Amino acid sequence: MSQRRQLPMPRPRELLTNSSHFFAFGFGSGFAPKAPGTVGTLVAIPVYWLIADWSLPLYALWLVVTFALGVYWCERSSKALGLHDHPGIVWDEMVGYWLTMLLAPPGWQWMLAGxxxxxxxxxxxxxxxxxxDRKIHGGLGIMIDDILAAVYAWLAMQLLAYFFVG
Known part of the structure; x- marks a missing residue:
């Protein structure tokens, strides 16, 4: 039996009745048997597609709100499961992807690059x-390492856009 199977998991029914699990597990994408973080990031792409044309202030507000809610949902979900930063908790990857895409040029190539x-x-x-990742715990710890990774990715995206678009 794999280590992943031995981890505590919310039951699929809990995903529908517990909003913290529903969002922390990325609408269910965190149940992916392999690479749940990658699957969670993939699930963030259609959401990005829906919000990509928002004004900068509205998009920034989206990021702040989804980050703050993520701290709350991830904290509650990890406590309920008794495991800090459970691999199935992927809301942090979703918010990280949305941050990476802040001010990105339009087009599927840029969504893929992000x-x-x-x-x-x-x-x-x-x-x-x-x-x-090592020092900060709780919901903030779950979220902040992905936000910092997204800052690196955002800087790389902006450099690519500068050289290839502008």
Whole structure:
């Protein structure tokens, strides 16, 4: 039996009756048997597609609200499961992707580039992402390392856009 199968998981019914699990597990994408963080990031793409044309203030508000709610939902879900930063908790990846895409040029190529860059930095965890991952706990700890990884990915996206678009 794999280690993933031994982890405490919310029952599928709980996903529909517990809003913290529903959102923390990325609308169910965190149940993916392999690479749930990658699957959660993929689920963030259609949401991004829906909000990509929002004004900068509205998009920034979206990021602040989804981050704050993520701290709350991820904290509650991880406490209910008795495991800090459960691999199935993927809301942090979703918000990280949306941050990566802030001010990105339009087009599927840029959505793909944002996906690749965010996953790269989220998996590699360069300093201070790795430090935050180890030292900050609770819902804030679950969210902040992905936000820091997204800052790296956002900077890379902006550099790419500068050289290839502008």
């Amino acid at each position: 996906f690749v860059l965010f996953r790269l930095f989220d998996i590699a965890k360069p300093w201070p992402v790795s430090l935050a």
